[in-house]
Amino acid sequence: MTHEQPCVGVLGGSGFVGRNLRAAFRSSGARVVSVSRTLPGGTGGDDPEGERSIAFDLLADGPAELGAMLADTGADVIVNAAGGYWKMTGGQMWGANTELVSALVAAVRKLPHRPLLIQLGSVHEYGPGSRDAGITEERTPAPVNAYGRSKLEAARRVLDAAGTSELNGVVLRIANIIGPGLPAGSLLGDIAAHLKRFARDGDTAGSELVLGPLSAERDFVDVRDVADAILAVARAPRADVSGRVINIGSGAAVSARRVAERLIQLSELPVRLVERARTDTSRSDVDCQMLDISLARRLLGWEPRRDLDASLTALLAAA
Template sequence: MARCETPETGRDPDRAVRRVVVLGASGFIGRQVSAAVRAAGGEPLLVARRPFTADPAHCVPLDLIGDGPYALSRLLDTERPDAVVNAAGAVWSRAQETMRQANHTLVETVLAALAAASWRPRLVHLGSVFEYAPPTPGTALDEQAPTRPTTPYGQSKLRGTEAVLAASGEGRADAVVLRLSNVIGAGTSPSSLLGQVAAQLHAADAGQEAVVRVSPLRASRDFVDVRDTADAVLAAAALPVGGQVINIGRGEAVPVRTMVERLITASGKPARIVEGAGSGVRTDTGLDWMQVATGTARRVLGWSARHGLDSSARELWRAVGAQPVPVTDRSPAQHWSPAQH
């Protein structure tokens, strides 16, 4: 398997993760992590609430909240994985209870399962940079930045992260938290801004100019490719970095409008952008500007982003373009906020 050479960690350079349990394996990031494990010569065990067809032989349907911690602890004792990746969770749901359950209660269930199991794998928990307080524009978010999230999503993610760090500090889990910036690429959530832009482009009639309707594109975000994110997860699973929070991003603030334009270019379709308020807008994220400091990831993981954002846009479009063209919805289009992942 590919390894990251990071002499500062003092780890055994021959160590590599072979078996990885991926929670939320049917989701955007979970699918890419599973693929990365397989590409590196490992064996992913795919855990999702509902069965899916990506790899039936290695898929375990498991409702982490409904089934309780002991179903997962039994799985860990049976499979004896090197690592568990928690890629499960809810992103920007309108229902705060949904986010609390998915981003906090589920994490507590995973931690209880780890504590009950006789086998102790590394837990890589995927947090979010939206757990931080809004930064001053021009100031990169490092791991010492204050955690005062202003959105229900960020608040629910922070409670999950705090639970993981507490379990690690008390010796109940060998765990590391990766706080992810805005992850993009093939499989990007259709409820995100770029996912919605891609859907509008895909639905546009052939030969006609597409009209891409969005909320005002004022924000700048740190975007990172999902393939790079998966590489960071594998490094965190293998290296002795337990008990830490590590930010994962490209380390640059990119105007959201620029990313929309890159996606339009990747589609090859003529299009114009129409900005304006409308139904369905999530207007207040408290984060109009975001850039992630990546020094810790480089130092302790030997990791930095490798894929350019044009490549990310092409991969996003390739995945959307491979899908059947949906039946045209003639109802008024909703507008979407650039704050979504």
């Protein structure tokens, strides 16, 4: 960010990542413009924390309206934390993740100034990984599900435009995000919601939590560490980050079962985890995903500061 009191536009500002990101940028002294379908608290304009909120449907409003809204924000940095995954069809994900970014790239290209566009991508763009080594940014992506394919195509559209110097754009491929405020719909968000209900009901003796197969190993990263990484990208020289893919994760893989069991242990509730056997053999999935985060360390001076227990404890506290 190049001058005093920079302005940051957060698209999807009312979502899980967006809320944490807005707080991090406010703490850094930036002026924040939150863009989402609904206004936080049902109010608009400037709030007491110096944040401006705009109600704007990124999927329903047209490209001209999108460009006008972005120009009105005057943002030096635009972070795309919008999109969709849970409870969406493949076509809906393509619209929310790919077509939205196409419209965003077209709008940013026409802005009279040249903001930095930070596209929040996903580890699922890469596809299967290995337990032997983390996936590097040089790896050729091979996504195995509709979400990964939609995010990969969105990333390509940002990188193609950045490659022709038509905009300043960077793609962060982020591991599985956890931490305070993780919504239901995700595995750990659902577990936290169940535990909250068990605690509310009081009598949890003999309670069972039945989940699907948990053998997959995943890279989990705290949402607050993700926000720190995005701040680091926003502060970096544009020439260092524009046109790049940068991995953001923990750099380690842990089994979903171990994480689920640890979340239950930290709740201190007498709940037993029951894992169902896989019955749908046609489902596309991968056994292990783990990111190599060497580039983020070298280029941004960033690495995660919160361990798994800190993330899970914060998730339970927020629930």
